[in-house]
Amino acid sequence: MQFLSSHPKYEYLRKKWISKHKNLSEKFLDKHGSSLKHVTLGGLSGLMLLTTPGVSVIPSQLPRDVGQSITATEDKNRLLSVELKKDVPEEVRTLTVEEEARITNILSTKFGFPVKAELEGIRLNRSYGLIGGEQHLYRFPGDNLFRHSDSASDWAMYGPAGIAPGLGAWGYFALSENEFSEKDKLKERYYIAVQTFLAPGFAENVGKYRDFFKYRKMLVINPKTGQAVVSVIGDAGPAEWTGKHLGGSPEVMHYLGLAKGVRKGPVLYFFIDDPEDKILLGQIIIKDNNLAEGGVI
Amino acid sequence: MRYFYSYLIEIESLIGALDELNLEENHKHNLAALIDSSLHYTILDAILSELSEEDKKSFLKRLSKEPESLGLMDFLNSRVDKIEDKIKSSAKQFKEQLHKEIKEARLR
Numbered sequence: 248m249q250f251l252s253s254h255p256k257y258e259y260l261r262k263k264w265i266s267k268h269k270n271l272s273e274k275f276l277d278k279h280g281s282s283l284k285h286v287t288l289g290g291l292s293g294l295m296l297l298t299t300p301g302v303s304v305i306p307s308q309l310p311r312d313v314g315q316s317i318t319a320t321e322d323k324n325r326l327l328s329v330e331l332k333k334d335v336p337e338e339v340r341t342l343t344v345e346e347e348a349r350i351t352n353i354l355s356t357k358f359g360f361p362v363k364a365e366l367e368g369i370r371l372n373r374s375y376g377l378i379g380g381e382q383h384l385y386r387f388p389g390d391n392l393f394r395h396s397d398s399a400s401d402w403a404m405y406g407p408a409g410i411a412p413g414l415g416a417w418g419y420f421a422l423s424e425n426e427f428s429e430k431d432k433l434k435e436r437y438y439i440a441v442q443t444f445l446a447p448g449f450a451e452n453v454g455k456y457r458d459f460f461k462y463r464k465m466l467v468i469n470p471k472t473g474q475a476v477v478s479v480i481g482d483a484g485p486a487e488w489t490g491k492h493l494g495g496s497p498e499v500m501h502y503l504g505l506a507k508g509v510r511k512g513p514v515l516y517f518f519i520d521d522p523e524d525k526i527l528l529g530q531i532i533i534k535d536n537n538l539a540e541g542g543v544i
Numbered sequence: 545m546r547y548f549y550s551y552l553i554e555i556e557s558l559i560g561a562l563d564e565l566n567l568e569e570n571h572k573h574n575l576a577a578l579i580d581s582s583l584h585y586t587i588l589d590a591i592l593s594e595l596s597e598e599d600k601k602s603f604l605k606r607l608s609k610e611p612e613s614l615g616l617m618d619f620l621n622s623r624v625d626k627i628e629d630k631i632k633s634s635a636k637q638f639k640e641q642l643h644k645e646i647k648e649a650r651l652r
Contacts, residue, residue, distance in 0.1 A: 255652035257571040264578040271585040282600040393556040399576035
């Protein structure tokens with residue numbers, strides 16, 4: 248009896264590409280192996296070694312954002328979640344002013360930069376709420392979903408979220424592909440959508456608030472794990488009827504540890520007071536000296 | 545993951561072709577990891593084949609610490625004539641092979 252694969256296309260490519268990879272890695276080591284003596288292969292980021300040909304690919308070391316879901320990160324971020332437990336309520340509700348003050352004080356100390364619930368007299372409707380997964384946004388005229396990926400693994404990880412049919416609240420991130428910068432790229436990569444329209448005073452000051460919120464830097468934290476991301480406000484939403492209070496780009500959700508399953512969970516979110524634009528966007532990890540190290544992957 | 549040479553290599557067409565296969569999520573991850581690692585070997589081979597032993601060691605040490613740094617490309621440009629063209633050319637050949645194999649897979 249002949250057994251047929253239920254995934255013939257995948258099996259065909261898997262076998263072909265495992266064999267190709269094995270050949271490439273063996274030839275590479277033959278040719279350049281002596282030069283690699285002082286450098287561990289694991290340190291060459293992105294090179295995998297296959298132990299047995301034909302079996303499932305088991306990478307010896309995967310870059311952190313590739314192919315694996317992010318579980319709780321470094322220990323210090325985990326300790327942060329323990330510290331926050333005293334002040335962050337179990338019920339996902341609006342925080343009191345006192346709770347916000349205690350929490351932002353802890354965060355400012357831990358991360359080494361000012362974290363605030365109110366900035367320039369403006370605050371959002373809340374700073375603790377349910378985040379849901381958003382889609383990618385068109386970044387410039389002619390952009391498409393595939394162009395968002397820096398690598399095939401990027402596509403596998405973040406592509407499935409898709410791309411929103413319309414533009415974000417502030418339109419394209421750049422007016423043309425020529426003008427599209429690395430900074431613009433990171434803004435879309437690490438964007439959040441917040442309910443700007445529910446901010447106290449919004450209706451009376453639409454222009455002022457719209458400009459204030461555009462790409463405003465915010466710290467978003469998963470209080471259960473301490474996973475944290477420096478993000479920018481890139482869109483307005485979600486609608487109140489969704490029951491969610493903010494949205495995160497696929498990358499933001501990934502680094503908060505909320506990219507799998509229902510793609511939803513409670514987070515804290517506060518403004519970062521960074522007038523000189525020094526704080527890097529992306530995942531942020533608390534290191535030994537209690538100062539955070541920002542990551543731009 | 546982004547590398548110092550990523551800006552030279554267009555993978556949009558490759559991803560688009562793979563996307564049309566409507567693969568399951570874990571299958572996408574497996575194939576994507578193979579593509580990225582194989583491409584990385586291909587590019588590194590193209591680069592190291594042009595460098596002296598001493599330059600290889602400097603390059604590899606720096607690569608292991610800062611794989612994204614554009615300073616690596618500056619280093620290569622100062623050592624090898626038209627290195628960017630060589631990188632693009634080897635990536636192009638690699639992608640052409642993969643495209644051919646994806647076409648064959650569609651017939652399965």
